Amino acid sequence: MDLGSTQYGEKQVILDPTMAVRILAKKAMEDPLAFWSEQAKGLEWSKQWDRVLDWDPPFAKWFCGGLLNASVNCLDRHVSSETKNKVALIWEGENGDSRTISYLQLYRQVNRFANALKRLGVKKGDRVTIYMPMVPELHVAMLSCARIGAIHSVVFSGFSSSALADRINDANSRVIVTADGGYRKGKIVELKGLTDEAVRSTPSVEHVVVLRRAGNNIKMGPKDIWWHEATENVQNGCEPVPVESTHPLFILYTSGTTGKPKGVVHGTGGYLTFLHSTAKWVFGFKRDDIFFCTADVGWVTGHSYVVYAPLIHGVTEIIYEGAPDYPKPDRYWAIVQKHGATILYTTPTALRMYMKWGDSIPNSFDLSSLRLLGTVGEPINPEVWKWYFTTIGKGNCPVVDTWWQTETGGIMLSACAGLGGCIPMKPGSATFPVPGIDVAVVDEDGKEVTAGTKGLLVVRKPWPGMLLTLWNDDDKYSKTYWTKFEGQYYPGDYALIDSEGYIWLLGRADDVLKVAGHRLGTMELESAFVSYPAIAEAAVTGKPDPTKGESIIAFLVLKSGFAQSDQLNQELVDHIKRSVGPIATPQEIYFVNRLPKTRSGKIMRRLLRSIASGQPIGDISTLEDGAAVDEVKQAYDELKKTIGRDQTT
Ligand code: ATP
Ligand code: MG
Numbered sequence: 001m002d003l004g005s006t007q008y009g010e011k012q013v014i015l016d017p018t019m020a021v022r023i024l025a026k027k028a029m030e031d032p033l034a035f036w037s038e039q040a041k042g043l044e045w046s047k048q049w050d051r052v053l054d055w056d057p058p059f060a061k062w063f064c065g066g067l068l069n070a071s072v073n074c075l076d077r078h079v080s081s082e083t084k085n086k087v088a089l090i091w092e093g094e095n096g097d098s099r100t101i102s103y104l105q106l107y108r109q110v111n112r113f114a115n116a117l118k119r120l121g122v123k124k125g126d127r128v129t130i131y132m133p134m135v136p137e138l139h140v141a142m143l144s145c146a147r148i149g150a151i152h153s154v155v156f157s158g159f160s161s162s163a164l165a166d167r168i169n170d171a172n173s174r175v176i177v178t179a180d181g182g183y184r185k186g187k188i189v190e191l192k193g194l195t196d197e198a199v200r201s202t203p204s205v206e207h208v209v210v211l212r213r214a215g216n217n218i219k220m221g222p223k224d225i226w227w228h229e230a231t232e233n234v235q236n237g238c239e240p241v242p243v244e245s246t247h248p249l250f251i252l253y254t255s256g257t258t259g260k261p262k263g264v265v266h267g268t269g270g271y272l273t274f275l276h277s278t279a280k281w282v283f284g285f286k287r288d289d290i291f292f293c294t295a296d297v298g299w300v301t302g303h304s305y306v307v308y309a310p311l312i313h314g315v316t317e318i319i320y321e322g323a324p325d326y327p328k329p330d331r332y333w334a335i336v337q338k339h340g341a342t343i344l345y346t347t348p349t350a351l352r353m354y355m356k357w358g359d360s361i362p363n364s365f366d367l368s369s370l371r372l373l374g375t376v377g378e379p380i381n382p383e384v385w386k387w388y389f390t391t392i393g394k395g396n397c398p399v400v401d402t403w404w405q406t407e408t409g410g411i412m413l414s415a416c417a418g419l420g421g422c423i424p425m426k427p428g429s430a431t432f433p434v435p436g437i438d439v440a441v442v443d444e445d446g447k448e449v450t451a452g453t454k455g456l457l458v459v460r461k462p463w464p465g466m467l468l469t470l471w472n473d474d475d476k477y478s479k480t481y482w483t484k485f486e487g488q489y490y491p492g493d494y495a496l497i498d499s500e501g502y503i504w505l506l507g508r509a510d511d512v513l514k515v516a517g518h519r520l521g522t523m524e525l526e527s528a529f530v531s532y533p534a535i536a537e538a539a540v541t542g543k544p545d546p547t548k549g550e551s552i553i554a555f556l557v558l559k560s561g562f563a564q565s566d567q568l569n570q571e572l573v574d575h576i577k578r579s580v581g582p583i584a585t586p587q588e589i590y591f592v593n594r595l596p597k598t599r600s601g602k603i604m605r606r607l608l609r610s611i612a613s614g615q616p617i618g619d620i621s622t623l624e625d626g627a628a629v630d631e632v633k634q635a636y637d638e639l640k641k642t643i644g645r646d647q648t649t
Pocket of ligand 2: 254405
């Protein structure tokens with residue numbers, strides 16, 4: 001593929017106004033309600049809505065009066081079509097187990113498990129907490145809840161028992177669905193043991209359903225029932241419950257990069273409409289696609305683009321249970337090759353990890369089945385984008401850099417490969433809003449800034465995928481997202497829109513550095529470090545400075561084959577001065593083996609900020625699962641050991 005005259009954003013481009021994406025975006029701006037109403041027709045409804053939107057800021061009710069069921073949209077519509085016997089899920093266990101499940105088989109399993117939940121007393125509106133490894137039964141559990149109108153709350157299986165207990169208590173769940181264990185990095189994660197600990201402090205829990213996955217030895221107590229026993233002697237068919245469009249489909253706690261997790265609530269009709277449309281536009285699903293989204297279902301990407309969107313579209317998808325580097329640092333490439341994946345949707349953090357190990361590993365696999373590459377979760381450094389495009393996509397696959405959040409439900413900013421909107425691309429830019437999404441970059445007073453000026457991203461119109469509220473906390477919902485700028489949604493990200501309208505995410509607003517009166521997004525500096533050949537990963541933070549306000553501290557991970565030296569330090573300082581400017585000169589550079597991250601792979605800069613400025617690191621228990629907390633502590637100790645040395649200026 002030719003990146004054309006826009007290669008790496010150096011030259012002028014003129015966008016083709018006839019591109020399908022532009023036409024659709026224009027239509028959406030002219031009459032948003034008619035536009036979204038048209039989009040909602042892509043779903044199956046038991047009863048058509050009366051009003052497209054009731055907007056009582058900041059509360060939006062989409063498709064009022066409409067009734068539908070999420071599991072019908074994911075399954076029933078396919079089992080009455082030629083998709084019936086198509087493979088829905090290709091599952092790869094980390095330990096080498098593998099299964100394929102057709103739409104009909106998935107439909108049958110969901111019907112039976114929905115009946116099992118009913119037998120345990122679960123009713124419409126009840127909360128069910130799901131704490132499972134990445135296995136097909138996770139899909140089954142979620143869709144079974146949806147079938148009977150219960151609200152699922154999936155807790156990432158890497159979280160600790162106390163994080164699980166907090167989430168169960170917040171949602172007041174009656175039932176937990178878990179497994180004996182799941183595989184991660186060659187070890188069994190003892191999910192049942194962790195659940196037992198959590199259940200000691202969660203009085204709302206009446207039943208715990210346990211899937212046998214790992215075959216490890218576990219104790220069953222009076223509240224516990226095996227999955228296979230719960231689904232014995234139930235009827236095959238379970239009538240789906242049509243729910244109001246605004247009925248909560250799920251609660252999902254955000255990954256906690258910036259603070260205490262929030263229970264984001266998504267509805268049914270608006271959320272599914274948005275997923276259906278965004279998946280069609282961004283990925284342009286085709287009948288023979290094999291979609292590989294590497295996200296864990298415990299995160300929003302997993303909910304939206306591993307469970308609901310691909311199934312609504314009837315595509316075949318790959319789900320993988322374990323770590324990207326187990327048993328060898330090639331697992332994603334091995335899976336792409338084995339199943340002939342056509343679309344890969346992954347994270348910058350995974351790509352940086354693979355990039356660090358060199359090209360020869362991916363080059364030893366046949367990746368020619370790929371037609372499209374996607375990323376999500378953090379800004380992608382241009383250097384990493386280029387590597388993805390060239391080494392993985394062999395220059396043949398567009399890269400869709402998708403910006404969105406747990407709260408937005410689905411993709412908000414991205415090139416739209418399904419609408420011919422991928423060319424020209426600019427590595428490191430999430431390009432444009434998807435049709436129907438109206439964003440701007442504003443200053444602290446909420447005034448729109450001019451092209452090329454850095455500021456805060458806002459969304460100016462409600463959209464169907466937006467969260468309904470925060471669970472049991474309308475007030476916090478209002479304050480967190482809608483109070484900073486009256487009537488506009490505030491995502492908390494720092495960004496700029498360039499003179500051609502491309503949007504660049506520069507990092508989180510909370511992490512912005514203020515150096516001698518200049519504001520610098522972490523991304524600007526981190527990408528400059530990563531563009532240096534020796535550097536695999538970078539995290540930048542600030543430290544109070546009496547003259548400059550803040551000085552820049554960088555934590556760097558070297559690529560394989562490179563070593564730390566005074567000369568390298570100096571080269572990096574020169575490189576940053578040259579590429580960003582003297583204002584960006586780092587005060588201190590630390591080389592570390594790894595950066596502290598959330599288990600969803602995001603760098604925890606607030607932790608680094610505390611470390612660099614000698615503040616207590618604060619509460620990390622809500623942020624992390626057990627294993628990652630240890631990693632964070634280890635990284636912290638390593639950093640403490642190095643602090644005080646390696647000063648650059
Ligand atoms: P918390 O809100 O609890 O601190 P979190 O923000 O990490 O956690 P998510 O909803 O998973 O939880 O992540 C959304 C955030 O991830 C965005 O606000 C943005 O900062 C970042 N992000 C996601 N995708 C992209 C992208 N393509 N480019 C830049 N940033 C991205
Ligand atoms: Mg967030």
